[in-house]
């Protein structure tokens with residue numbers, strides 16, 4: 001025992017420092033937005049609550065094994081013993097309290113951090129309007145459309161800080177998952193479907209955006225930059241994108257077809273060796289671009305049922321999407 005203890009201490013210290021140093025890369029533990037902050041608190045609270053059971057159980061196990069070892073003749077020897085009300089209350093009562101505690105907080109936070117729930121304007125800036133961003137997952141790249149600004153970008157998006165961002169998301173390729181870890185909540189995208197996400201950055205910076213779904217070869221390289229900046233920086237970014245002479249007119253345009261297909265061709269010739277693609281700016285984008293992309297999978301109908309959180313009145317009565 002005396003020889004084992006220092007070894008255990010060493011490995012615990014080693015493990016703990018690895019975890020803490022690793023924390024530098026754990027983006028969800030370093031949130032830069034309201035939703036990410038809420039998710040971090042929830043993770044820490046749940047882990048803490050569960051450790052309240054795990055740690056005493058480990059200590060009790062070691063204590064019982066040591067105290068009632070064969071060579072200890074001082075410990076009570078009770079071969080006829082078979083029931084203890086105190087132990088029964090402890091081992092059933094405490095976990096039941098914990099499950100009730102976790103259930104309550106899971107329920108409350110599922111509603112509070114619901115990706116479909118619009119984020120209220122911050123208290124110090126109550127008149128700020130949310131900005132709308134439409135996201136389309138393409139093959140190994142992300143397309144961002146700013147419908148109100150008439151611009152689009154690939155693999156780079158920007159948002160002003162302390163301003164809610166309302167995302168509508170879809171895919172024009174395989175199923176995928178959109179995630180900016182430091183801002184919170186990953187959301188799935190699927191061709192012909194629409195999902196929603198609301199995020200708000202509270203500090204400036206350039207955050208990593210990823211495809212967090214195992215969608216196949218090369219998707220770990222499907223990354224984008226999410227730039228959170230002050231209003232002035234955002235306006236400058238918009239001007240920079242608007243200055244681009246590139247256009248995305250419609251989903252049938254050659255520009256879009258090329259954008260959609262080029263890396264598919266690339267994959268065929270390079271056996272899926274997908275490289276990170278540099279951002280592209282489009283100074284103008286056609287009207288209803290996003291809706292047309294959704295609609296092509298739904299006989300032209302772009303109002304897809306949105307799981308009870310309908311953001312706008314139905315545009316069509318005979319929705320194609322009814323198989324749920």
Ligand SMILES: [Cu+2]
Pocket residue numbers: 193305324
């Ligand atoms: Cu659905």
